[in-house]
Amino acid sequence: MVTKQQLKDLPEDADLRRADSLAREIFSDVANKWALLIIEALGDRTRRFSELRDEVEGVSHKMLTQNLRMLERNGLVDRKVHPTVPPRVEYTLTEAGRALRKTVDGLCDWTHRYLGHIEDARRRFGA
Amino acid sequence: MVTKQQLKDLPEDADLRRADSLAREIFSDVANKWALLIIEALGDRTRRFSELRDEVEGVSHKMLTQNLRMLERNGLVDRKVHPTVPPRVEYTLTEAGRALRKTVDGLCDWTHRYLGHIEDARRRFGA
């Protein structure tokens, strides 16, 4: 639904709001467990679909395909199909993907650095 | 189910696996849209429950409570109840929470820096 207020907005405002909603959309895409684990697993070299399924512990065939599509659509991974038989599909992080990976690495570091704190906090919370 | 292999594992190995599974659990807790948005919204000063609900666009009462509990349990936010009427509850990032926020900031920066790339990638993917 389009409100009167929205119709009165200036073009620049509309642009800003569009960029914001796009940013939120990307954030939602990327801020999810599987996407981040896949990006982490891709690391700095290219992987096959089946390698990823083995390395990303607990991911289902479906979730892997789905998230890889999403990452490809957003230009974070590059998908290379070798027309052999049997098929061979390789995934590689793009420049944008590698940049994202840096921040994911940060998240992993954080997790391990604060593991102890968190365990303590949980024990205290239990009481 | 406990396998024979698991029974043969040395204690150190067991510890490592426990730490890993805990790390994965924390990762799953934290790598979700609402948790990250809430941490970002908390910023560097303390906020009331209702302030958070206003600032985290689109979050429901329920999701906010639920995620705040989770963050509190993991020692990422501190919850301070003022026994006044009406009640006043304030949330603040702990040291661990502030450290996490740094990496979330990185994620936000990344989102904005690559917004253009991503838009382009999507257009190309559409074809």
Add this chain to the structure above:
DNA sequence: CGGCATCCTCACGGATACTG
């Protein structure tokens, strides 16, 4: 091997209402 479609389940999450 990798992708896609289908079915089916269950838990995530919204809406609502009641308490302190």
Add this chain to the structure above:
DNA sequence: CAGTATCCGTGAGGATGCCG
């Protein structure tokens, strides 16, 4: 104002099967 409980629909996501 903040928290908890309940109800309930929807969709995320697992399992399976077939295709190129």
